[in-house]
Amino acid sequence: MKTKDLLTIATAALGTASLTVVTFWAGPIDAGNDVDAPPPKLAKSLLISHGVELALAPAGGRTFKAGEQPEFALTALNTTSQPANASVCVTMTATAPVNKLSRAIPIPAVLWRQEQIVSLQPNETKVYALCAHTNLPPMSVISLSLQDLDQKPARLPVGIVALTFSTVIDGLAPAVASIR
Amino acid sequence: MLRWQTLVGILIGLLSGTAILALTGSPERRPVPSGPILSECDGHLRELVLQYEPAAKAVVAPVYHDFLCALDRDVSVHFVCPDRAAFDEFVAAVGPVPCRVAPILVGHPMTAWSRDRWVALTPPAAGAATTLWSPRGEAGEEVWPARAGDQRIGRDIAAALAPLVMARRSGLYFDGGDFLADSDTVFVMPRVLQRNIQQTVRSRAEFVGLLSRELKRRVVLLDEAPDHHAGMFMASVGGKTMLVGDPSLARELIAPEMAQPRHAATNEFMNLPGGPDFTEPTQHLFDAVAAQCAAAGYKIVRIPVVPALDGRTYLTYVNVLLDQQGGRRLVYLPFYRGAETLNAAARTVWASLGYEIRPVDCTTAYRHFGCLHCLVNVLSRS
Numbered sequence: 001m002k003t004k005d006l007l008t009i010a011t012a013a014l015g016t017a018s019l020t021v022v023t024f025w026a027g028p029i030d031a032g033n034d035v036d037a038p039p040p041k042l043a044k045s046l047l048i049s050h051g052v053e054l055a056l057a058p059a060g061g062r063t064f065k066a067g068e069q070p071e072f073a074l075t076a077l078n079t080t081s082q083p084a085n086a087s088v089c090v091t092m093t094a095t096a097p098v099n100k101l102s103r104a105i106p107i108p109a110v111l112w113r114q115e116q117i118v119s120l121q122p123n124e125t126k127v128y129a130l131c132a133h134t135n136l137p138p139m140s141v142i143s144l145s146l147q148d149l150d151q152k153p154a155r156l157p158v159g160i161v162a163l164t165f166s167t168v169i170d171g172l173a174p175a176v177a178s179i180r
Numbered sequence: 181m182l183r184w185q186t187l188v189g190i191l192i193g194l195l196s197g198t199a200i201l202a203l204t205g206s207p208e209r210r211p212v213p214s215g216p217i218l219s220e221c222d223g224h225l226r227e228l229v230l231q232y233e234p235a236a237k238a239v240v241a242p243v244y245h246d247f248l249c250a251l252d253r254d255v256s257v258h259f260v261c262p263d264r265a266a267f268d269e270f271v272a273a274v275g276p277v278p279c280r281v282a283p284i285l286v287g288h289p290m291t292a293w294s295r296d297r298w299v300a301l302t303p304p305a306a307g308a309a310t311t312l313w314s315p316r317g318e319a320g321e322e323v324w325p326a327r328a329g330d331q332r333i334g335r336d337i338a339a340a341l342a343p344l345v346m347a348r349r350s351g352l353y354f355d356g357g358d359f360l361a362d363s364d365t366v367f368v369m370p371r372v373l374q375r376n377i378q379q380t381v382r383s384r385a386e387f388v389g390l391l392s393r394e395l396k397r398r399v400v401l402l403d404e405a406p407d408h409h410a411g412m413f414m415a416s417v418g419g420k421t422m423l424v425g426d427p428s429l430a431r432e433l434i435a436p437e438m439a440q441p442r443h444a445a446t447n448e449f450m451n452l453p454g455g456p457d458f459t460e461p462t463q464h465l466f467d468a469v470a471a472q473c474a475a476a477g478y479k480i481v482r483i484p485v486v487p488a489l490d491g492r493t494y495l496t497y498v499n500v501l502l503d504q505q506g507g508r509r510l511v512y513l514p515f516y517r518g519a520e521t522l523n524a525a526a527r528t529v530w531a532s533l534g535y536e537i538r539p540v541d542c543t544t545a546y547r548h549f550g551c552l553h554c555l556v557n558v559l560s561r562s
Contacts, residue, residue, distance in 0.1 A: 005185045012189020020197025038316040038351040045378040097324045101236045103293045103550030105320040107491040160378040166322035
């Protein structure tokens with residue numbers, strides 16, 4: 001073997017080894033002293049009752065502002081091959097930090113509540129329009145929860161938070177609605 | 181076309197690169213290892229973290245003064261402050277204290293409540309780092325700039341104390357005060373599941389499994405509890421004994437006219453918003469906590485507590501810091517001026533558990549939904 005052959009082998013080996021290490025070391029370097037990126041949240045919040053998947057979203061995908069009466073779309077999907085019924089309670093609450101020195105935000109106040117009975121044929125999907133006949137307060141965190149009325153509340157979870165958004169009166173920060 | 185020399189070189193390079201990665205760590209992104217969640221009742225207090233925000237001076241400075249003056253000299257206290265001026269103001273307000281105090285300056289808005297910002301996970305091995313496990317988000321951060329700033333505190337502390345402290349953000353929503361840990365079990369408040377179900381986890385089983393892996397203790401998820409942080413109504417005091425608040429005990433102790441349920445909404449006892457809440461549904465929640473702890477194998481001891489009708493303000497005697505120095509156990513116990521009968525009853529309970537009492541005046545703090553335990557987070561114990 002000539003010196004030139006050895007030089008070629010060494011150069012190729014050095015380059016390949018460097019590329020391998022640099023490529024696969026990127027992960028651990030990022031995960032060093034401070035791992036600050038949590039895994040993504042679930043794409044959709046679903047309440048499942050008797051095989052019926054229930055989801056809540058702002059009607060028309062719109063955002064809400066303080067003072068408005070929000071409207072929502074409750075989507076129910078029967079995932080079974082049998083007719084199914086479900087009873088769900090939709091509750092809208094609001095809370096805001098009334099005391100900036102306090103440890104926690106106050107207990108949320110209930111703004112609106114509606115019970116909805118859902119009846120579906122096998123694999124059928126229905127969308128129910130719900131209107132909250134109350135004005136949204138400013139500078140508050142608004143939460144919409146879904147509760148299965150057929151479940152005994154002895155063991156958690158008795159419901160889910162289906163939707164949250166905030167109402168901010170600062171013109172620089174418009175109200176934001178997001179599906180959680 | 182590649183010559184044989186080049187192919188041999190690439191092969192040697194791949195083998196060498198793999199060997200280097202194998203010797204220095206897996207190429208996959210993974211969290212840094214950590215040990216179990218730090219117990220709240222075992223071991224001697226070594227390092228504490230408190231937060232000081234000048235706007236809260238009247239609320240926290242008297243509490244900090246009593247507490248820091250009662251601490252032993254070998255305890256280190258890290259004070260997280262927005263800036264140097266805030267730390268200097270704190271030093272002037274509290275005066276000389278026997279323990280060691282040092283600032284961590286963060287340069288952003290924050291509140292004064294340290295407990296909820298992170299949970300300390302002990303080092304996985306001697307000489308390794310403590311991990312601060314922070315929630316993925318703070319409740320109300322959208323409308324509360326100081327609370328949004330609180331979200332960064334775990335990283336701030338890790339940056340200041342590296343390499344002995346690391347920060348890791350959880351995929352879960354929680355407040356640090358939603359967990360109560362001892363050397364055997366971590367109790368988890370029901371509201372943590374409610375905040376995460378169908379948001380970050382699909383099911384209760386997934387939630388409990390995730391917490392078990394992260395906290396490395398037996399996880400007991402309470403199904404029923406007051407809608408507040410654990411330290412407001414329960415304290416694990418060692419020896420598998422749980423101290424649980426009992427409104428009915430407090431009701432017997434305070435003035436008869438205030439003990440009547442029909443007067444609860446109008447009385448002015450200790451400026452509790454709406455008055456004391458001695459209603460049956462609230463009593464049931466405290467009793468349910470005791471029953472669930474008993475079912476988990478704990479001996480239950482009850483202590484007076486006065487929850488207010490706002491659901492947030494408590495006169496509580498379990499919001500404490502516990503210290504163990506060999507066979508000696510100490511409690512930094514809140515008291516409230518104007519509630520002397522309750523204070524005395526609480527002291528009796530703690531003394532009966534074998535604790536030496538170091539009183540801390542929390543009169544200025546309790547109306548802000550928290551107390552001593554809520555203001556102090558523990559970074560390490562020996």
